[in-house]
Amino acid sequence: MMLDLAGGFGEKGRTSLAVNSGDDRILLDVGIKVGASGAEYYPALNGSSDDIDAVFVSHAHEDHVGALSWLLSRGYSGPIFMTAETRAEAPATLAAYAEPEDFRRFPLPENRIELFEPGDTLTSGNFVVSTGRSGHVVGGVWFAVDDGTSRIAYSADVVPDSNVFVMDTIPHCDLLVLDASYGADPMPGAARAQEISEWVARHPQGCLLPTPLSGRSLELIAALPGSFAVHAGMRSSLEAQIGATASLLPGISEFLLARLRSAADWSDADPLPSLPLLANDGMGEAGPSSRLLPRAGDAGFPVLLTGHLPLGSPGDLMHKAGRADWIRMPTHPTLSGNVGIWEKAGRPPALGHSCAPDLLGDLKSHIPSLLTQCRTGQRITVGQGSAS
Template sequence: MMLDLLGGFGEKGRTSLAVRSGSTLILLDIGIKVGASGAEYYPALEGPVDDIDAVFVSHAHEDHVGALSWLLARGYAGPIFMTAETRGEAPATLAAYAEPGDFSRFPLPEDRIELFEPGDTLTSGNLVVSTGRSGHVVGGVWFAVDDGESRIAYSADVVPDSNVFVMDTIPHCDLLVFDASYGADPVPGAVRAREISEWVARHPRGCLLPTPLSGRSLELIAALPGPFAIHAGMRSSLEAQMDAGASLLPGVSGFLRRRLREAADWADGEPLPALPLLADDGMGEAGPSSRLLPRAGEAGYPVLLTGHLPPGSPGQLLNKAGRADWIRMPTHPTLSGNVGIWEKAGRPTALSHSCGPDLLGDLKSHIPSLLTQCRTGHRVTVGQGSKK
């Protein structure tokens, strides 16, 4: 098998891999890069797209599905594999992050979506694609691709030690492509959750918590120390996520539903509440938080950012100006999680996605088989460790 690194290698964003074996070619994810422009906003996919047999989408966050309308606009006409939850969330992601002209002409093509459930095994040509729950969001998955001679495993975004979601074990493989969003950060999620709870408790007159609609919102709700409010537009999606019992750890669904029933609804135009207020998205690029971040900054309403802040994003600019704090809520693996994934996969040759070059050297000291030189645009031949 050959793996073309189309995005997300030596960088955060536009995550996309092309896997080729014989005459079969598939794409794993097709994301955009927030903060970039022009060609760097999209995967480094050159030439015609007629030979792509299938696209597999791990989940509906913008750095994994945001370039789908762009791919359709370039002529891709094949099947798109995703879970029902990803299908439900992808249109809103594309509306926020796709080029408007592409999205208006090429919205999510419902008639070409091939639905599967986490744990299903899929096929495309001579490739067998197994799946498992990611622990990152409801309906999110990892992929393992086998051509009968070798196997690559692509984690997409995973959380091995989530307090909310279940992650299935990634199988033994010849090449592991893992989520290195946090580099070698050793601080476990439970510690970060406690830090966030303590920060919120220190702001009893209210604060703003920008958050992605799926995934991290549930982690934050579980961590909050007392009553809270949500933007009213989030409620139906949060309820649906909490009802997806197979994706959640035992007992978590009922706990989260009780917390959500007690949460206050907040709508645009109302006074900022004397409560922690969750509003999507997490960077201030889209959704209610794109309107709330400037309002909070002007009003001196405390803001806590808890995820990735691309350069130039509203959240990053507010943090840089000293008007927003930042504490990471882990929704990707910390160091112990990635070492555990690699060991359970048989200590294979490894690539990391969603990580800048400056963090890879430290990570390699813990995962010796990591190919730190690989970047977007490179090609890896599985089993030989060579690249072009």
């Protein structure tokens, strides 16, 4: 089995991995890189897309699905495997992050979507693809790909210790592709959630919390200390996520639904509220937060950013200017989580995606089999029990 590292290796963004065995070739995720331009915005796939047999999408965040219209524009005509929740969210992601002309000509092709549920086993050619819940978003999954000789496990984005979502155990494998977004950060999610709760409590006059529409939004609702508001355009999606109880920890859906029902609706025409306000997306690149961040900055309205800030993004610029605070709400594995995933997978050779090279070096001191020199654009070979 051979892997083409098409995006997300030695960098954050455009996450994509091509798996090859004999005449079979599949693509796991097809994301874009926020803040990049030209070829670097898209996965590093050489030539046409005619040799790709199937695409498997882990979830609908832009760094995992945002280049799908681009891939279709390059001639990809095969099936696209995703969960129903990912299918529901992907069009909005593509509308925000695809090139407008690509999206106009190549929207999500509903007739080629192959739906599955987390936990299903899928096939493409000689590949058998296992799936499991990711703990990152409703309908999000990891993939384990077996060609009969070796198995690679691709985590996509996972959260093994979420306060909201369930993650299934990644199986033993010959190569593990880890979500290394936070490197060796040891701070557990519960501690970060408490920091965010305390920050919000110190701003009783109201504040803005930009957030992705899916995933972190539910984590923030669970962490907020009191009453809050949501942008009205988020409510139906949040309700649908809370209703997907198979992705959630036992009992949490009832708690979240009660919290959401008590939340105030806010729209763009309203004055800034005297409550914490959740508005998507998390970087200020798209959605209501792209309008709200400058408005909050002009009004001196407190802003708390809680996720990845790509270089040059509105959130990054606002934070660097001292006009927004930042506390990470973990929606990827911290150190203990990734060590646990690696140990349960049999301590195999490992790659880290969505991570800068220096952070990979920090993580290697805790995961000795981590291959830290692999970068986007490279090809590696996976043998029985080894990778090179």
